[in-house]
Amino acid sequence: MKTIVGKVVVLGHQGVGKTSTVIRYVENSFSQHITPTVGASFFSCKLLIDDITVKLQIWDTAGQERFKAMAPMFYRNANAALIVFDITLRQSFESMQGWVFELKQNVDNPMVLCVVGNKSDLAKNRQVNRDEAIQYAKSIGATYHECSAMHDQGVGLVFDDVARGLIRLLGNSSDHNLKVYDSENIDNIMANSSELEATDTGKEETVNLSINSIAHGNTVKKCC
Amino acid sequence: MSSNLEVEPGAASESVLVTTDSFDNFDHMSSSLEEIKNLNALAENDSNVENSNVENFDEISENLSINNEEDDFVQSKEWACKNKHVFVLSMAGKPIYSRYGNEDKLAWLFGVMQTLVSFVQSNEDTIRSIHAGDTKFVFLIKKPLILVAVSRTQESVNQLCSQLNYVFNQIASVLTLTRLNKIYEQRQNYDLRRLLAGVERLIDHLLDFSEKEPSFTLGAVQCLSLASSVRDNISSAIVGACSKIKNLVFAILLANNKLITLVRMKKYCLHPADLHLIFNLVQASESLKTAESWTPLCLPRFDASGFLYGHVSYLAEDCQACLLLLTVERDVFFALSEAKQRIVEKLRRSNCLEAINESLSAKEETCIVAGFPELRHYLYKCKSTAQFYQPSLTPPYTKYNERLTKLYKRAHNLLHCSTRPLKLLFEKNSDEAILAWDTRGFELYVVFEPLIDTNSAINSVGRLLNWIKKREEKLFHLNAPTF
Numbered sequence A: 001m002k003t004i005v006g007k008v009v010v011l012g013h014q015g016v017g018k019t020s021t022v023i024r025y026v027e028n029s030f031s032q033h034i035t036p037t038v039g040a041s042f043f044s045c046k047l048l049i050d051d052i053t054v055k056l057q058i059w060d061t062a063g064q065e066r067f068k069a070m071a072p073m074f075y076r077n078a079n080a081a082l083i084v085f086d087i088t089l090r091q092s093f094e095s096m097q098g099w100v101f102e103l104k105q106n107v108d109n110p111m112v113l114c115v116v117g118n119k120s121d122l123a124k125n126r127q128v129n130r131d132e133a134i135q136y137a138k139s140i141g142a143t144y145h146e147c148s149a150m151h152d153q154g155v156g157l158v159f160d161d162v163a164r165g166l167i168r169l170l171g172n173s174s175d176h177n178l179k180v181y182d183s184e185n186i187d188n189i190m191a192n193s194s195e196l197e198a199t200d201t202g203k204e205e206t207v208n209l210s211i212n213s214i215a216h217g218n219t220v221k222k223c224c
Numbered sequence B: 001m002s003s004n005l006e007v008e009p010g011a012a013s014e015s016v017l018v019t020t021d022s023f024d025n026f027d028h029m030s031s032s033l034e035e036i037k038n039l040n041a042l043a044e045n046d047s048n049v050e051n052s053n054v055e056n057f058d059e060i061s062e063n064l065s066i067n068n069e070e071d072d073f074v075q076s077k078e079w080a081c082k083n084k085h086v087f088v089l090s091m092a093g094k095p096i097y098s099r100y101g102n103e104d105k106l107a108w109l110f111g112v113m114q115t116l117v118s119f120v121q122s123n124e125d126t127i128r129s130i131h132a133g134d135t136k137f138v139f140l141i142k143k144p145l146i147l148v149a150v151s152r153t154q155e156s157v158n159q160l161c162s163q164l165n166y167v168f169n170q171i172a173s174v175l176t177l178t179r180l181n182k183i184y185e186q187r188q189n190y191d192l193r194r195l196l197a198g199v200e201r202l203i204d205h206l207l208d209f210s211e212k213e214p215s216f217t218l219g220a221v222q223c224l225s226l227a228s229s230v231r232d233n234i235s236s237a238i239v240g241a242c243s244k245i246k247n248l249v250f251a252i253l254l255a256n257n258k259l260i261t262l263v264r265m266k267k268y269c270l271h272p273a274d275l276h277l278i279f280n281l282v283q284a285s286e287s288l289k290t291a292e293s294w295t296p297l298c299l300p301r302f303d304a305s306g307f308l309y310g311h312v313s314y315l316a317e318d319c320q321a322c323l324l325l326l327t328v329e330r331d332v333f334f335a336l337s338e339a340k341q342r343i344v345e346k347l348r349r350s351n352c353l354e355a356i357n358e359s360l361s362a363k364e365e366t367c368i369v370a371g372f373p374e375l376r377h378y379l380y381k382c383k384s385t386a387q388f389y390q391p392s393l394t395p396p397y398t399k400y401n402e403r404l405t406k407l408y409k410r411a412h413n414l415l416h417c418s419t420r421p422l423k424l425l426f427e428k429n430s431d432e433a434i435l436a437w438d439t440r441g442f443e444l445y446v447v448f449e450p451l452i453d454t455n456s457a458i459n460s461v462g463r464l465l466n467w468i469k470k471r472e473e474k475l476f477h478l479n480a481p482t483f
Helices: A020-026 A063-073 A090-106 A120-125 A132-141 A155-172 B033-039 B068-075 B103-121 B157-175 B175-184 B200-214 B215-216 B228-242 B272-284 B334-349 B353-363 B402-416 B454-470
Strands: A002-012 A038-050 A052-061 A080-085 A112-118 A143-146 A179-181 B084-090 B093-099 B129-132 B136-140 B145-151 B248-255 B259-265 B292-297 B306-317 B317-328 B375-382 B386-391 B423-426 B433-438 B441-447
Touching: A002 A020, A002 A063, A002 A090, A002 A155, A020 A052, A020 A080, A020 A112, A020 A155, A020 B103, A038 A063, A052 A090, A052 A155, A052 B145, A063 A090, A063 B103, A063 B136, A063 B292, A080 A090, A080 A155, A090 A112, A090 A132, A090 B145, A112 A132, A112 A155, A132 A143, A143 A155, A143 B228, A179 B068, B068 B103, B084 B103, B084 B200, B093 B103, B103 B145, B103 B157, B136 B157, B145 B157, B157 B175, B157 B272, B157 B402, B200 B272, B200 B402, B215 B272, B215 B292, B215 B375, B215 B386, B215 B402, B228 B248, B228 B259, B228 B334, B228 B441, B248 B272, B248 B306, B248 B334, B272 B317, B292 B334, B317 B334, B317 B353, B334 B353, B402 B433, B402 B441, B433 B454, B441 B454
Parallel strands: A002 A052, A002 A080, A080 A112, A112 A143
Antiparallel strands: A002 A179, A038 A052, A038 B292, B084 B093, B084 B145, B129 B136, B136 B145, B248 B259, B248 B317, B292 B306, B306 B317, B375 B386, B375 B441, B423 B433, B433 B441
16 A cells, blocks of 8 residues: 655635644634634644545645745755635735746646635635636636635535645656655654755845745755 | 852753843843844745835724723722733824723823823933822833833832733734834734733733732743753653754743743744743633644744744643744644644653653642741842743632732832842741742742741751752753753
C-alpha cells in the first residue's frame, strides 16, 4: 500500500475563514469566537483514497498583512495550495490574485491549486458571482469549491479534492516533490526540518507592503 | 522594623529575569540576536536577498465608509466619560490607535495632540504631561510614534508613562523597531494601521491587563506554586529534550498568567517587560489552543531589531499550560515540534502534568488560611529575581478588586516617585490600613484590617516574611536553568 505525504499551504485574506475551514475538517468543530491566527498553525490529517493513504501536512497561515513576509516559508516546497476567499467580501476575492501571482513567480514545482469560496451560508450577501469565481479558478488551473465551515457544507470535498489532486500529480509529472512511501508505517516519518529555508533573522524582515506585487525575489530550490 | 532574615525571601544567586528598574526604553537591550547567531557560528551565511521594496503604498480607503453610529459614539458622553483613553499617532499626526472609538472619527483630536507635541518641540523642549483638575494628559514621544494617555485614574505620570511604553513595546514586538523606523524613513505619511490589523486587539488586551495585574506595576512576574522538585523535573525535561537544538534561546512554560519555568541559553536573560508581552500574547490569542503555531516575535527589551521565532503550543488537552520555544532560526519548526512531544511524554511519565493541574486548580492560600487573620492581602516582590507573590483574594476585595489595585498603585507611587520617594509607608483610614516597605532586597505591600495598631502590624510583617522565606522554594523559581 502506498502512502503519499503532501505539504498543503492555506492562503488568503484575513478573516475569510482559513482556520475555521481547516479546523472544521481536521477536528469537525467550529467556533464563532476564534481569534486571528498568530503566525501559522500546523495541522496534519490522513485520508484514504482508493487504497492510497494521503497524509496532509497543513500549514494554516495568518492572513494579516504583517505576517506576509513569512508566507514563502510555508509555500516553498508545498505540493498544494488552498486559496480561500469570502464570497461576501469582494476585496478578499481580488486579493487572491496577489497570492496566485506570488505562487506562480516563486514556486517552480507543479502544485495542486484549489480556490475555495467560504461562507456559502451567507449566500444572500454574496459579492462574488459563482461563475466568475469558477472562471477565475479555471484560468489559473485551479479547481473551485464553495463551502461553509460554519454549517459544515462542502469542506470535506475540498480536502478530498486536494488529496486526489496530489495522487494525480504523482502520476502525471516527474518533477513533483511529493514524498512517497510504500509501507503503511509512516508515523515515524516527520517532515524534514530543512523544508523551511534558513534566513538571517538578526536583520529585520523586509516585507512586501502591497498585495499586488511579489514579496520575495528568492528562487525556490528544489527539495530532495 | 528589623527582621532576622539574612537573605530576603525569594532571592537566588542567579536570576532568570533581568532585574533593572528601568522599563523606559531600549537604551539597554540585554542582548543581540546577531551575537547569538555569530556565537554559534552559523557557517552558511545565507545571504538572502532582502529586496527592499519601495512599492506603491496604495492607500486603503475602502474601510473609510462613513458610519453614523461611530460618529455618534466619539461625540457621546459615554466616550468622553471613559476613565482612561490611550491614543497612538505618527509623528506626522496620522491616527494609529485609539482605545475607544474609531480613530478615523478622531482625526481632529490627533491633530491637536500632534500640534501640542510639535509646538513644544519647536522650543527645543519636550511635552511630558498636562494637568487639568483630576485629569492627566501624558505624552510619550518615541520616534517615530507619539503615544498619549488621557486619564482620570489616580495613577501617576510615571505609571501612565510606563503603560504607554508597554503599548509602544507591543507595537515594536509585532513589527520590530528597525522595521518601524524604516517604514517612516521611507514615507512619513504611512498609515501604520494596515500593518497593525489585528494588533489593536493585543493592545486593548494589554491595557486592560496592565490595569488589573500587579505584575505590571511591580515589574515582576508571579510563579505557579510548585514543589521545587517538580519544577526542577520540568526544567530538566525541557533541557533534556532541547539541549541538542542549536540556537534555542528561551523555553518558557506558563499557565494562567503564572510562570512555571524558564530555561535560557547561557548568558541571556529575559526582561520581565518582555515576558509580560508574551503573557499578553498567549492570553489574548485563543487560537493558539487549537494547534501548534509558529510565529515571529520580537522581544523589544531583548533585541528590538529582529525577530525570534516561536514554537507555541499547549502541553496537552488535559493540561492547559502553554509552552513557548524561542529560537533565532526560522527553519526548525519540526525539530521543536518533536522536542515538545518528548517534553510532554517525560512530564506525563513523571506525573508533572498532574502536579501542574493540581496547583492550577488549588489556587494560592488566602491570608487567613496561612494564619494571618489580621491581613487582607499583600504583594511581596523579590527585587533580585524580579518575581513576586500574592495570596488569593479575600472579601471585600473579591468584589472590589479595583479598589485594591488602586491602593497598591498609590503606595507603589509613593515609594517610587522621583521627587521624594518613601522607604516606609503606614496609612490607616476607615476602610483599611496599608503598609508599604521598600528595602534593598524586596518590596512589600500589605493591606491590613483598619483597626490594626502599629506594633501588631510590624509584628505580622516580620512573621509574614518568615512565612514566605520558609516557602520560597515553592513560591519562586529559584534555579536559573540553562540549555
